[in-house]
Amino acid sequence: MQILSMLARRLIYAAILVFAVLILNFLLIHLAPGDPAEVIAGEMGGATEEVMASIRKAYGLDRPLHEQLGVYLGKTLQGDFGQSFFYNASVTSLILDRIGPTLLLVTTALLFAIGMGTLLGVIASRNPRGIVSNVVTVLSIVGYSAPIFWTGIMLIILLAWVFPIFPISNMRDITLEGGTFRHILDVAHHLVLPAFTLGIVFLAQYSRLTRASMLEVLGSDYVRTARAKGVPERSVFGKHALRNAILPVVTIAGLQFGSIVSGAVLVETVFNWPGLGTLAFQSILARDYPTVLGILFFSSLIVIIMNIVTDFLYRVVDPRIRTSG
Amino acid sequence: MFRRNYAAMFGLFLLVLLVLVTLIGPLVYSVDPFEIVWAPLTPPGEEATAPLGTDYLGRDILAGLIHGGVATLAVGLAAALITVVIGLTVGALAGFYLGIVDDILMRVTEFFQVLPALMFAMVLVTLFSSSLVVVAIAIGLVSWPPTARLARAEFLRIRNLEYVSAARSVGAKNTRIIWQVILPNALPPLIVSATLTIGTAILFEAGLSFLGLSDPNTYSWGYMIGSGRDNILDAWWAVTLPGGMIFVTVLAVSLIGDGLNDAFNPKLRER
Numbered sequence: 001m002q003i004l005s006m007l008a009r010r011l012i013y014a015a016i017l018v019f020a021v022l023i024l025n026f027l028l029i030h031l032a033p034g035d036p037a038e039v040i041a042g043e044m045g046g047a048t049e050e051v052m053a054s055i056r057k058a059y060g061l062d063r064p065l066h067e068q069l070g071v072y073l074g075k076t077l078q079g080d081f082g083q084s085f086f087y088n089a090s091v092t093s094l095i096l097d098r099i100g101p102t103l104l105l106v107t108t109a110l111l112f113a114i115g116m117g118t119l120l121g122v123i124a125s126r127n128p129r130g131i132v133s134n135v136v137t138v139l140s141i142v143g144y145s146a147p148i149f150w151t152g153i154m155l156i157i158l159l160a161w162v163f164p165i166f167p168i169s170n171m172r173d174i175t176l177e178g179g180t181f182r183h184i185l186d187v188a189h190h191l192v193l194p195a196f197t198l199g200i201v202f203l204a205q206y207s208r209l210t211r212a213s214m215l216e217v218l219g220s221d222y223v224r225t226a227r228a229k230g231v232p233e234r235s236v237f238g239k240h241a242l243r244n245a246i247l248p249v250v251t252i253a254g255l256q257f258g259s260i261v262s263g264a265v266l267v268e269t270v271f272n273w274p275g276l277g278t279l280a281f282q283s284i285l286a287r288d289y290p291t292v293l294g295i296l297f298f299s300s301l302i303v304i305i306m307n308i309v310t311d312f313l314y315r316v317v318d319p320r321i322r323t324s325g
Numbered sequence: 326m327f328r329r330n331y332a333a334m335f336g337l338f339l340l341v342l343l344v345l346v347t348l349i350g351p352l353v354y355s356v357d358p359f360e361i362v363w364a365p366l367t368p369p370g371e372e373a374t375a376p377l378g379t380d381y382l383g384r385d386i387l388a389g390l391i392h393g394g395v396a397t398l399a400v401g402l403a404a405a406l407i408t409v410v411i412g413l414t415v416g417a418l419a420g421f422y423l424g425i426v427d428d429i430l431m432r433v434t435e436f437f438q439v440l441p442a443l444m445f446a447m448v449l450v451t452l453f454s455s456s457l458v459v460v461a462i463a464i465g466l467v468s469w470p471p472t473a474r475l476a477r478a479e480f481l482r483i484r485n486l487e488y489v490s491a492a493r494s495v496g497a498k499n500t501r502i503i504w505q506v507i508l509p510n511a512l513p514p515l516i517v518s519a520t521l522t523i524g525t526a527i528l529f530e531a532g533l534s535f536l537g538l539s540d541p542n543t544y545s546w547g548y549m550i551g552s553g554r555d556n557i558l559d560a561w562w563a564v565t566l567p568g569g570m571i572f573v574t575v576l577a578v579s580l581i582g583d584g585l586n587d588a589f590n591p592k593l594r595e596r
């Protein structure tokens with residue numbers, strides 16, 4: 001019961017956020033310099049007078065502003081984000097085509113960052129002044145300071161050009177023949193560099209965070225008690241310390257979905273990965289406003305959904321929250 | 326303590342070096358970065374006229390690196406300033422007044438955290454213009470939430486301390502308590518975060534530039550990155566060299582930020 005009421009509250013809150021993003025989109029269309037109809041049509045499209053007239057009519061641009069908002073919300077809530085004249089397709093279908101590769105890239109990078117980051121952090125915390133510890137510190141500062149596209153280009157030059165181990169770009173080899181399994185392997189092969197590039201920034205932060213919170217937890221009373229009563233060191237690390245030390249990582253990872261999606265835009269552009277980021281990039285070059293605004297909405301939606309997922313994960317990891325609601 | 330931290334001193338050294346190159350370099354090496362000096366896409370080390378090579382139009386990369394720093398650093402500083410002003414105001418008001426003010430401001434903050442920052446900044450710059458001013462404002466508008474959260478946490482912690490009650494009991498007004506009693510005591514973590522924000526803002530500008538959204542009228546590292554992107558594999562130097570400058574700049578800033586953090590938090594030094 002409790003989990004149902006929590007779910008309901010979360011969903012209502014998420015719905016409010018979705019509304020807010022839509023209202024922001026609407027405001028952006030109207031605040032942008034020039035005629036809103038032109039913004040909706042996009043500058044580059046072959047927007048003839050007839051098209052403009054039909055847009056004005058469809059969006060009720062001659063009516064008062066609050067009625068226009070109503071029309072806009074009505075349309076977008078039915079999944080109609082307008083027509084991209086540049087791609088000659090509906091914005092929603094364009095985005096749905098591209099959302100899969102982005103989710104694949106983002107989740108792979110995130111799992112890699114959390115997994116490796118926690119592992120490195122734990123190893124570092126076992127010996128706070130050891131080599132791994134110093135590597136974690138250096139890695140976290142370098143990972144934070146390097147522009148993500150720059151890291152990507154460096155990796156391409158090194159691992160796809162000088163040593164051609166991985167493909168330079170794209171998601172699959174279109175000349176490849178063979179069964180499904182070979183195609184999956186092919187995508188995985190293409191995924192390594194982009195996911196690594198995107199993951200390394202966050203890996204650096206998570207390893208540092210894990211190291212710090214492990215050191216804090218290892219100094220706490222209950223760990224001393226566990227050691228005093230003779231619990232094996234392995235179990236002290238794994239069961240007593242790590243479960244508590246990982247909580248901040250989950251919290252931070254949850255707060256960072258926005259920046260991971262942002263990073264994905266750059267990584268996709270570097271590797272020509274066919275996701276929302278490259279779509280955003282191409283439509284910005286083409287001044288294809290409806291697509292750009294549609295992507296802003298859908299990427300925010302991803303973040304909102306991911307936040308709900310993290311909330312549940314947090315409940316799984318930390319039993320205390322499960323009871324206190 | 327700050328001086329004993331070698332990493333932070335190294336960061337400071339890098340930053341001073343960069344500022345000197347940026348400010349004095351153009352006087353020493355006065356080649357116009359927009360001018361075409363040699364054959365396009367000349368690699369570094371092949372031609373004395375352009376020691377670090379040329380870009381796809383034949384412009385001198387070295388001149389670009391030296392002249393392009395001012396705009397990048399200026400945008401980074403301006404964006405960080407906007408971030409801190411918005412974040413501090415929102416966080417201070419929320420943490421001090423609590424109640425409905427806090428609720429509303431925190432909901433707004435959460436809303437901004439849901440928007441993928443780079444995506445939102447891209448939209449702003451596309452819809453309005455890609456002048457450096459708009460870029461700085463866009464970066465500031467999308468990056469303030471973490472600062473606001475930090476400021477709120479600090480204000481929450483300090484508002485109930487005894488010296489704040491003392492100030493209140495002698496009749497100090499709210500504005501005075503916020504700005505003259507609480508703020509000075511909340512400064513250390515905020516200074517650290519502001520330092521790191523400069524780095525983030527520079528990275529952000531670099532990202533927007535990479536996507537081709539930098540100001541085409543001002544020569545900046547970001548502009549070099551944006552204009553070299555199409556030739557990454559033919560001319561790696563046109564993108565990686567300015568990218569490297571940005572990396573070194575942000576590295577310097579983060580090392581300093583880390584050093585300040587250690588200096589302000591004696592407890593953390595043990596780790």
